[in-house]
Amino acid sequence: MEKRLSEAFTEYRRLLRDFQDLLRGDFRRPREEEPPIRIDPPSGAGAALRGGRAGAAWASAGGPLPRSGAGGVSGPAAPGKAAEGHPEAAPRKAGAAEGRGAAALLADLAEEVRVCGLCPLAAGRNRAVPGDGVPEPLILVIGEGPGGEEDLQGLPFVGPAGRYLDKWLEAVGMSRKTDVFITNVVKCRPPGNRDPQPQETAACAPFLERQRDILRPRAVLALGRVAAQTLLGESRGIGALRGTVHRWKGLPLVATYHPSAVLRDPSLRRSVWEDLKRLQELVGPRDLRALPKN
Numbered sequence: 001m002e003k004r005l006s007e008a009f010t011e012y013r014r015l016l017r018d019f020q021d022l023l024r025g026d027f028r029r030p031r032e033e034e035p036p037i038r039i040d041p042p043s044g045a046g047a048a049l050r051g052g053r054a055g056a057a058w059a060s061a062g063g064p065l066p067r068s069g070a071g072g073v074s075g076p077a078a079p080g081k082a083a084e085g086h087p088e089a090a091p092r093k094a095g096a097a098e099g100r101g102a103a104a105l106l107a108d109l110a111e112e113v114r115v116c117g118l119c120p121l122a123a124g125r126n127r128a129v130p131g132d133g134v135p136e137p138l139i140l141v142i143g144e145g146p147g148g149e150e151d152l153q154g155l156p157f158v159g160p161a162g163r164y165l166d167k168w169l170e171a172v173g174m175s176r177k178t179d180v181f182i183t184n185v186v187k188c189r190p191p192g193n194r195d196p197q198p199q200e201t202a203a204c205a206p207f208l209e210r211q212r213d214i215l216r217p218r219a220v221l222a223l224g225r226v227a228a229q230t231l232l233g234e235s236r237g238i239g240a241l242r243g244t245v246h247r248w249k250g251l252p253l254v255a256t257y258h259p260s261a262v263l264r265d266p267s268l269r270r271s272v273w274e275d276l277k278r279l280q281e282l283v284g285p286r287d288l289r290a291l292p293k294n
């Protein structure tokens with residue numbers, strides 16, 4: 001029953017996307033690379049097995065045991081330091097097995113992030129930052145982690161770097177209101193804006209993978225060294241990782257400099273503009289504007 005529901009929902013999403021693409025006159029999505037929609041069983045052995053696998057890194061380091069998350073609404077996560085929930089271990093609500101829409105699945109995931117305590121970053125956060133954007137985006141933008149302003153608001157990229165990112169998107173004919181979903185490799189702020197540690201990115205990775213499965217973007221934009229290295233499993237710097245199209249979990253991925261780095265060093269703008277145009281080519285024709293200075 002669950003398998004038939006999953007197949008039916010996947011087919012429904014594929015037909016809907018086909019129709020949307022036809023309306024856009026842009027029938028370019030590589031169908032053979034689209035992953036099936038994953039509909040987890042609401043509870044039971046399957047959930048337990050997934051939790052055991054994905055939570056191993058932090059659990060083995062002495063972290064809290066995964067417990068079930070709760071459902072809720074999307075948007076900024078409320079303040080809290082609860083130590084519950086895990087992206088893989090938490091039983092999905094019954095609605096997920098009934099073929100619910102992407103927005104509802106994202107809302108459930110956001111609520112799990114809000115109460116997550118699977119890595120040490122939970123202890124220092126004001127608000128977790130699950131992500132923000134449209135449920136069927138053209139691109140998934142991934143940064144490294146929330147900064148101070150994001151931690152206070154519970155939203156990603158809301159400071160000066162976020163406003164600059166919005167201008168980048170506008171320059172290639174996109175907007176976070178209509179075309180983009182933005183998130184980070186870790187959903188809670190590392191203290192002092194340090195790099196997230198491997199055990200933290202490992203604990204948080206299942207959230208990002210579930211977002212990818214729900215959102216099914218056409219391409220991914222990785223912002224900055226930490227995001228690019230984490231997603232690609234690379235140790236090279238962002239200067240070496242940018243300038244080409246990578247693959248991440250079956251999706252084309254373009255890496256570029258973080259907006260805050262470009263605000264500090266405007267000489268990076270030329271490289272960013274090349275990367276954004278490469279991204280734009282992946283998702284289809286858009287009107288191009290000049291990349292602003294800040």
Ligand code: SF4
Pocket residue numbers: 113116117118119120121122128186187188200203204
């Ligand atoms: S960073 Fe991720 S894994 Fe760590 S507490 Fe926050 S949501 Fe949980």
